[in-house]
Amino acid sequence: MASWGKVAASLRNALRSSGSVTRFAPRRAVGPGVLVSVVGAGVLWCHQRHANSRTRPFAVYAQDQKEAAAPQMSARKVRFTKFASVVYDDEPYMTPRDFLFSVMLENVDRKLQKRVLINKEMNKMLVAASKARAGKDLFRSLGDNGLISYTEYLFLLTILTKPRTGFHIAFKMLDVDGNEQVDQKEFLKLKNIIGKTKLRVAKDSTESPAEDAQDVETTLQAYFFGRKGDNKLQYQEFRKFMEDLQAEVQEMEFLQFSKGMDTMRREDFAEWLLHYTSEEDNEVYWENMRKRIPAGESITFDEFRAFCLFTNNLEDFSISLKMVTEASRPVGMAQFKRAVRIATGNDLSDNVLDTVFKLFDTDGDNCLSHKEFLGVMNDRVLRGLKVPAQNGLSGYWKCVKRETLKGAQEALGDTRGPI
Structure with missing residues (x-):
């Protein structure tokens, strides 16, 4: 990979030093020879990058595409399934305790099988959630007495990783009449919108977008809207919930380390x-x-x-x-x-x-190096759940395009596109 990088760099340096390009050629036009050289640099660099990532020649890729790929879950779905300790109506769910463990630990040492809930236990959990009091120990006080769906897991992860201003904007988008409150139906939309933004499923994943069973009421719904679902969620209540959850996880991680x-x-x-x-x-x-x-x-x-x-x-x-x-x-x-x-x-x-x-x-x-530092911090914030880099032909040609534009911009000494 390093050798191909040097080739690309050499081509870019040659283009940069070319007087016919930098001094005499019009800004909005590129000669055929220059364009071919730049594209060639991008193709060579990306070709070697993808070949190294697969540890086999790129020519083999087309043949491998014919083989049926085994379905793969996203890193977030794998983490959710691994830590979820409860099953209801054949679907896995986390408890509040499971969620806290999932953001603090990479692996769980589960000694028991997942607990299968019956309706009576489910109703008892929802009553407890509807009576729970807000605070920085909400999830710890609920413990295993609650249900968190996969979509809500994504929603809660987003709360942990985003500044509070973004949530106010999302909340106001659903607050049609501007009275700073949302009902249960609106909240379900809010949960799905936020849960599918930055933490959406990777494009090259075979996993379907996160959707929860429509008829299953969860702990968050009972907590926000009551057992009957007819309460209204005020923005200040939602903001406090968000701040409390961030504070609770921060305290848990501090005590852990x-x-x-x-x-x-x-x-x-x-x-x-x-x-x-x-x-x-x-x-x-x-x-x-x-x-x-x-x-x-x-x-x-x-x-x-x-x-x-x-x-x-x-x-x-x-x-x-x-x-x-x-x-x-x-x-x-x-x-x-x-x-x-x-x-x-x-x-x-x-x-x-x-x-x-x-x-x-x-x-x-x-x-x-702030670029390197931000890379490490993003890994830290996302807790190892970063969406993987794109693979396959789509990712390959996007890589070629990116490197080609980069080389052309350097050659032209401009930040605009080469054409």
């Missing part, structure tokens, strides 16, 4: 940061932790919670970084801190910032 203590050691915080990540440079990060982070220094829960708020605003942080630093340039601690304040309105403590920079500064220049 602090081993139940009131403070988390900096090396424990680094371990939390790298949990669920699969970056090739992870060993470099671990070595940085061992060499650079002093032992015996701790991070408080308030510092940890502030960092969690920051990770839920990574998109805004990425935009604010472009405002305070030049594109593709490493970012220093002062610029980083300023970008966080712009994105979240809050500051990260020097203790947390120092840990982050010592962990992710791979060349010792006291700066971060």
Whole structure:
């Protein structure tokens, strides 16, 4: 892959240095030779990339396509099925306890078979949910006394990973009369809309879009709308539920990595940061932790919670970084801190910032590659449930198009398309 990358880079450098292109050719036209060279670079690079990813020649791919592929579930569906401990009407469901475990752990050591519910047990759960009180221990207090469907699992995951402003917008879209309340029917639409946005099924997956059994009432429905489903959900109630759920998971994760203590050691915080990540440079990060982070220094829960708020605003942080630093340039601690304040309105403590920079500064220049850092943080936020990269012919030609446009833009010295 590296050798083909050098070929593509050489072609791009040749195009960049070509006076006939950069100085004399019109901006909106590309000569046949230049276009063929650029397309060739994109094809060569993507051809080798896909060949390496399959560990066999690309020519074999067309033959393999004829073979019937075994159905595969998305990573989220696999995680849901693995942690779901209850079955009702032949469908698997999570309990509130299952959900908490699923966002904290990658695997579950299940010693018992899934529990099959009867109608009497189901009704008892719904009554308990309708009487549950709001708070930062809601899911822990319900424990195994509740049902969470797969669509609701996606919905709850989204709550954990998104800033609160996005939910207000989604809520208002369904609040037709503007009275800041939603009924049960509207909520089901809201749940499906949010659950199928960023956490939608991968395009190359054989899994069908998430849909729940229409006649099965769940814990969330009973909690929000009562046992009869005739209550109205106020936005402030929904916002509190969202904030409480984020706080509950943050507290659980803090206790998990602090081993139940009131403070988390900096090396424990680094371990939390790298949990669920699969970056090739992870060993470099671990070595940085061992060499650079002093032992015996701790991070408080308030510092940890502030960092969690920051990770839920990574998109805004990425935009604010472009405002305070030049594109593709490493970012220093002062610029980083300023970008966080712009994105979240809050500051990260020097203790947390120092840990982050010592962990992710791979060349010792006291700066971060923000692109690499954001990649690791996205893995952390999505808890190992990132949608996989596209494969097959569709993904291959999209790769060719992307690399071709990139080469043409570099050759022309412009950010517009080559044609």
